[in-house]
Amino acid sequence: MARLEFDHLNKAYGSLRALTDLTFSVDAGEIFGFVGSNGAGKTTAMRIALGVLSADSGEVRWQGRPLDLEMRRRVGYMPEERGLYPKMKVGEQLVYLARLHGMGAKDAVAAMEQWTERLGVAARRGDNVEKLSLGNQQRVQLAAALVHDPEILVLDEPFSGLDPVAVDVMSSVLVERAAAGVPVIFSSHQLDLVERLCDRVGIVRAGQMVALGTKEELRRTPNxxxxxxxxxxxxxxxxxxxxxxxxxxxxxxxxxxxxxxxxxxxxxxxxxxxxxxxxxxxxxxxPSLADLFRHVVSETQEKDAA
The missing domain is CATH 3.30.70 (Alpha-Beta Plaits)
Structure with missing residues (x-):
């Protein structure tokens, strides 16, 4: 089975350990929720997968092969901070990004039209990104991750700043892409959405995976x-x-x-x-995922202090 693997990733910034032997995988067609407090290491792991950062050791593989530059062109990435050109028009920008990923001009235009329509920003194709609301910028950011028909989706806080209608649209898109065989990994502090959408969840604390499994597996507490x-x-x-x-x-x-x-x-x-x-x-x-998160994080904090 096709699988995205994060294999024993380590990353340090001086004396700060950002990641310590972080290991997990996401199967094709699976939605994986990456959960942790601010600074836990989620964004660092995602940036290593995309080649934005390099790991001190360990590697990220897709279908058994390390993610090199060519393979990263097949990844749809949505950063937590806006990664768009603010003074560029929405439609032109999405076509440009699709072309950068190797699509022909005609296919890039068709894909731009498809995703702006699907995500409810078709009427804003001629507007500069900086003129959009934060919610519509987030929709365009997702369109940028999807426009080149990626084999893998890596999304960092994709639901941040979205209204309930936009959350529903984005949720349905992620479910559709997973149903098409795409491995989807996303981080979020909105644990109710993680609980509703994800097949498996990984809870990370201080750069280490402290709990990993399906929601049912995580709920199997000792008592x-x-x-x-x-x-x-x-x-x-x-x-x-x-x-x-x-x-x-x-x-x-x-x-x-x-x-x-x-x-x-x-x-x-x-x-x-x-x-x-x-x-x-x-x-x-x-227990809800929020309860499990609080329990796991507090439990590991107690162990660290002991």
Whole structure:
């Protein structure tokens, strides 16, 4: 299977370690979410893939071959900061960028027309980029990444500054490109979008991959969490349940963490909730990606401090 591989990337700026043995891969047709705090190393890794930066060691490969200059022409890259010529007209700029990637003049014009129409900026083809709103500049930036029909998409904060309608358009484009067999990697601080769109997620902290997998795999925490809504219960009843750690208790809704994730581990909590009062709801708590991110980052910080 065609695969984009980031293999043991290391990068330092003096005493600052930007990347340390960063390793992951993105399969053809997969959408991969690259998540981390500011300064975690996401942009550095992407820039190394595009040849904007060089790694101290390690390499980025596509289909088993290192990404050289010729292969990078097949990559669609969207930087976090605007990478457009502000005083150049939208249509002319997209045609120019398509030609730089090797497209003929007629195909470049057709591609420009296709993507400006698809992304809702067809009416702005004759305008200079600097005259566009930030949201429309972001749409043009995505068109620039797509106009040459790339084999790979690498997008750094593509949803930044977009309104909900534009987010939906961009989301549908990424899903379509993945369905066409393109590996898509994007970074974002909007974890709800990462959770909704991505097949797999990598969480990076201080240049190291600290969690990697599908959303289901990342949710398999060592301990199960359960929620009970009980009316008329005496305060603090959940603290008496063996093996339960109370995470929240507002007098009616109680969330506990139970030691172990084995089948039936919730039964003592269920019996206690039933005995405590009128049980209205009882369900497992499925952590969101935001919860997982906070848990993983805080956990690695504690390990680093130990």
């Amino acid at each position: 199960a969490r359960w929620r009970a809504v009980v009316h008329g219960a005496a305060p603090g009843w959940a603290r008496l349940v063996p093996g339960a750690r109370v995470l929240s208790d507002d007098g009616r809704e109680v969330v506990v963490e139970l030691t172990g994730n084995t089948e039936g581990v919730e039964q003592p909590f269920l019996r206690a909730a039933t005995a405590a009062g009128a049980l209205r709801e009882f369900s497992p708590v499925v």
